[in-house]
Amino acid sequence: MKKAIIAGGGISGLATAWLLEEKAKKAGIGLEITLLEKEARVGGKIRSIKADGYLCEWGPNGFLDNKPQTLDLCRDLQADSQLLRSNDNARKRFIYSEGMLHRLPENGPAFFKSRLISWPGKLRLMLEPTPFIAKAPDGVDETLAAFGRRRLGDEALRKLIAPMVSGIFAGDPETMSLQSCFPRIAELEREYGGLVRAMVKLAKKKKADIAVGKAVASAAGPGGILTSFREGLQTLPEIINGRLGGGMVVAGEEVTKIGRGSALPYRVETNGRGYDADVVVLATPAYATARMLEGLNGTMAGILDQIPYASMTVVCFGYDRNKIGLDLNGFGYLIPKAEGMNILGTLWDSSIFENRAPQGKVLLRSMMGGACFPEYIKLSDEEIQRRVQDNLKTIMGITAPPDFVRIFRHEQAIPQYTVGHSARLRALADAGRNHAGLFLTGNSYRGIGLNDCVAAAERSSDEVLAYLQKG
Numbered sequence: 001m002k003k004a005i006i007a008g009g010g011i012s013g014l015a016t017a018w019l020l021e022e023k024a025k026k027a028g029i030g031l032e033i034t035l036l037e038k039e040a041r042v043g044g045k046i047r048s049i050k051a052d053g054y055l056c057e058w059g060p061n062g063f064l065d066n067k068p069q070t071l072d073l074c075r076d077l078q079a080d081s082q083l084l085r086s087n088d089n090a091r092k093r094f095i096y097s098e099g100m101l102h103r104l105p106e107n108g109p110a111f112f113k114s115r116l117i118s119w120p121g122k123l124r125l126m127l128e129p130t131p132f133i134a135k136a137p138d139g140v141d142e143t144l145a146a147f148g149r150r151r152l153g154d155e156a157l158r159k160l161i162a163p164m165v166s167g168i169f170a171g172d173p174e175t176m177s178l179q180s181c182f183p184r185i186a187e188l189e190r191e192y193g194g195l196v197r198a199m200v201k202l203a204k205k206k207k208a209d210i211a212v213g214k215a216v217a218s219a220a221g222p223g224g225i226l227t228s229f230r231e232g233l234q235t236l237p238e239i240i241n242g243r244l245g246g247g248m249v250v251a252g253e254e255v256t257k258i259g260r261g262s263a264l265p266y267r268v269e270t271n272g273r274g275y276d277a278d279v280v281v282l283a284t285p286a287y288a289t290a291r292m293l294e295g296l297n298g299t300m301a302g303i304l305d306q307i308p309y310a311s312m313t314v315v316c317f318g319y320d321r322n323k324i325g326l327d328l329n330g331f332g333y334l335i336p337k338a339e340g341m342n343i344l345g346t347l348w349d350s351s352i353f354e355n356r357a358p359q360g361k362v363l364l365r366s367m368m369g370g371a372c373f374p375e376y377i378k379l380s381d382e383e384i385q386r387r388v389q390d391n392l393k394t395i396m397g398i399t400a401p402p403d404f405v406r407i408f409r410h411e412q413a414i415p416q417y418t419v420g421h422s423a424r425l426r427a428l429a430d431a432g433r434n435h436a437g438l439f440l441t442g443n444s445y446r447g448i449g450l451n452d453c454v455a456a457a458e459r460s461s462d463e464v465l466a467y468l469q470k471g
Helices: 011-027 068-076 108-113 119-126 144-151 154-169 183-192 195-211 235-243 286-293 298-304 374-378 381-396 421-431 450-470
Strands: 002-007 031-037 048-051 054-057 083-085 093-097 100-103 226-229 249-251 255-260 266-270 274-277 279-282 309-320 332-334 343-347 361-369 404-415 438-440
Touching: 002 011, 002 266, 002 274, 011 031, 011 068, 011 235, 011 279, 011 450, 048 404, 054 309, 054 361, 054 404, 068 450, 093 154, 119 154, 144 154, 144 183, 154 332, 154 343, 183 195, 255 279, 255 286, 266 279, 279 286, 279 450, 286 298, 298 421, 309 374, 309 381, 343 381, 361 374, 361 381, 361 404, 374 404, 381 404, 438 450
Parallel strands: 002 031, 002 279, 031 249, 093 332, 279 438
Antiparallel strands: 048 054, 083 226, 093 100, 255 266, 266 274, 309 361, 309 404, 332 343, 343 361
16 A cells, blocks of 8 residues: 655645545555645635625635636536536626726727727737737747737736736736746747737637537637636535545644655654655645755755745625625726736626625625735735725725725735746756655646646646556
8 A cells, every 4th residue: 555645735735635546546556645734724725704694715716617627626526516607797807097997808899999008009019910020039938028018019018918917926027927827828929920810820720620520729818717616616625625535634734844764755744743655745835845845855945945926915895786886797807007006906706706795785805915016915904904995996986985894815825937937847847856756736836726726736646646656
C-alpha cells in the first residue's frame, strides 16, 4: 500500500485527492491518501456566508462552463443537479468612465455607437489588423500594458485592458505577463498576426467545421455561462469532502516542513505530528509551499518566494431595491484606475444569481485593493465602508446607507503572474528534478480560476498515477 500526502484543503487539494483516489482504484493501485488542511474547514478561499437572508461569497463567485473539467467533476460527484447558472443579466457588463456607466459593446455596430472609447481611440483600434502595427518582439516576455499599447492603443489599454486585468487578477498591467496571464491571446497573435485577423479566420473555420459536424472553441474571449450552486460555491468543496473516504481529510493540521524520510521517501511534519509518504502533493499557495520546502530544497523555496500576491478586500452591501434608482439588469462594472475611485468595481450579485438576497432586496459586492492599491488592506472597517458608500453614490447614485454590511479581507488573495513567471516555472521544474514523487499544484502556476484549479488537479493526479505505476 503506497502512501500519499496532499497539503492544502482548497479546491486544488480536494479535487486532486478525489481524482487521484478514483484513478488509483481503476488502475488497481493500493493507495492511502491523507489530505492535511491547516484551517478547521476545507475550501480555501471558496466560502459562502449566509446571514440575514443574504448569501455572500467570501472569495470567487463561480466558474465559466466553457471548459469541461469543473462540469465533469460535478457530474462525477453527482453534484450537477445542484448547479445554478447565471441569468441573462450576466452578459451585460459595464465600465465606469468619465462620469457614467458604459455597457461593453458585444459587436461591431455596438462598438461604433459606444461612447466608452473616443473616436480617435476607435480609429486607433481599427488599425489593429493592419501592417502598421508592430509585431510581438521575439523572445520577450511582454507585459499586458506593452501589448495593449502596441496592438490597441493607450486609450483601449486604460479603459478596456487595465480594468479587465484588475477584475480578473487584481493586477497591474504594467507588471503582468501576457504569455502567462493570457497565453491564448499571445498564441493568436503569433499564429495569425493580429487579434482581428484571428477572429475573422477562426470565424470562417468555425462555419466550415460546423458544416461538417465539428465543434470549434471560440477565439480568445472568456465565453461560457457563469455557473455556481444554489447554496453558494462552497457547496463544491463540501461535496468533495463528504465523498472522500473517512479519515482522509485531517483539518486543523498545518504542514510545516517537508524532508527526506527514512522508512519512505518523504517525511511530512505538521504542527501536530509527522507522516511518512511515498508521494507528496503540495496544493498550497506559493508562499506557504516555499516555507515547507526550505529545508528540502532552498532553490525551489527561493523561486516560489518570487511569486507575488495581491491583497483584496471584498465588501458586501445589502439594500432595499426601492432605494436604488439604477437599472440593475447586468453583471456589474469595472473602473479604470484613472477615474480615481477607491474600488476596482462592483458586482450586482443578486442580479447575476437568484437566491443571493431576500425578496425585495439587492446584494452588491465591491472589490478594493489589488496590486495597484496594496495599502487599502490596512484601512479600518469604518473607513472601508465610508469609501465604498462614497463611490457607490458617485457611480450608482445610491444615497441611502446599506442595511447589510460584510467586509472580508484577503492579505494574500491572488497570485500575480508578473513578467518572468514562465521562466520561474521552468526554473522551478529544473530545481525539482531530484525530488521524484514531489508534485506542486494549485493556482500559483498556470491559471488562477476555479476551472484552472480543477484542470491542474487533473494534471497532478495523472502525474502522480504515472509515477506510481512506474515504481
